[in-house]
Amino acid sequence: MKYMLLVCGDDTADASDMAPVEPWVEELSVRRGVRLHGHRLRPPADAVTVRVRGGEVLRSDGPFAETKEYVAGFDILECDSLEEAVEAAVKHPVAALGAMEVRAFWDDEDAEGEIRRLDAELTTAGRERDFDRAMACYAPDVEVFHPVSGLEQRGIDALRKAEEVWFSTLSGPVEREVLEFQVRVDESIAFSHALVRIRATPVSGDALDTTARVTTGYRLTGDRWLIVHQHTSVPFDTGVPGAMGV
Structure with a gap:
């Protein structure tokens, strides 16, 4: 089953001592073949939020909500179980500073x-x-x-x-x-x-x-x-x- 890892950063955390992400990517992508792909996202300040109300397009610069936590990137894994996906999320360097949200894909397609x-x-x-x-x-x-x-x-x-x-x-x-x-x-x-x-x-x-x-x-x-x-x-x-x- 496929799982989405939402990598959630924290503006208030000190990331200067955070371990590099590359070894985690190497381990899951090359050695274990669990990570299918993923990518970093531009910071929330570069985001554009769009809403449509009554046929009118409402566009604003910045994230959907003002919060210290934000989605910094994503990874898509293919694991045998939720526990395996959680184990991979635990080892991600950002987990020690922010949070990793683990969500399964809808399993309704073949x-x-x-x-x-x-x-x-x-x-x-x-x-x-x-x-x-x-x-x-x-x-x-x-x-x-x-x-x-x-x-x-x-x-x-x-x-x-x-x-x-x-x-x-x-x-x-x-x-x-x-x-x-x-x-x-x-x-x-x-x-x-x-x-x-x-x-x-x-x-x-x-x-x-x-x-x-x-x-x-x-x-x-x-x-x-x-x-x-x-x-x-x-x-x-x-x-x-x-x-x-x-």
């Missing part, structure tokens, strides 16, 4: 499931030769390294054209079998790594059967996950005995 369903759409679209269905999985500004042309295709129109050229060399559907699929999801960005077996029949009559490594980047757009980057690597003969490159 981002990984949505991404897996999106990948399944690509499989179905290839089998049915449905370009519209396939292109609906991609963002308008997608960047794809296309395995056929060997070039980067930028934008949905360029990708569609490359796909149409590829399918024109095939006499039937494309069977796409995902052998391995690993997903890493953040709040609005996700990545997947997969081994994908592609089988098809070219118009020449020869059989096409190859396995590719596909790395895909996703972005949450509104309430939908879309593919914004995709790199497909296929094996080729390097000419060196016993060696295979991609």
Whole structure:
């Protein structure tokens, strides 16, 4: 489960002897893999507070409330339990001077499931030769390294054209079998790594059967996950005995 740590500073506290935050970030991010990301915030004096009352926009410089405590930054953790998140908060240097508010995210979304369903759409679209269905999985500004042309295709129109050229060399559907699929999801960005077996029949009559490594980047757009980057690597003969490159 994901947890938000709100790092609350205190204007009245003496922070001159506070331990550096970098070791805490290193421990949770690199060694334990618990901290997904986080960032400092500008001080309350730089804040702008906006209210709308009766259709009128009321804007004021400064924080929402005048208080000695303020949110100085945030960290997003992925922990097995609330106790693990609290343990991480206790070790944050600011906890000794201010406060750490630990709050769980609403657990009502299945981002990984949505991404897996999106990948399944690509499989179905290839089998049915449905370009519209396939292109609906991609963002308008997608960047794809296309395995056929060997070039980067930028934008949905360029990708569609490359796909149409590829399918024109095939006499039937494309069977796409995902052998391995690993997903890493953040709040609005996700990545997947997969081994994908592609089988098809070219118009020449020869059989096409190859396995590719596909790395895909996703972005949450509104309430939908879309593919914004995709790199497909296929094996080729390097000419060196016993060696295979991609």
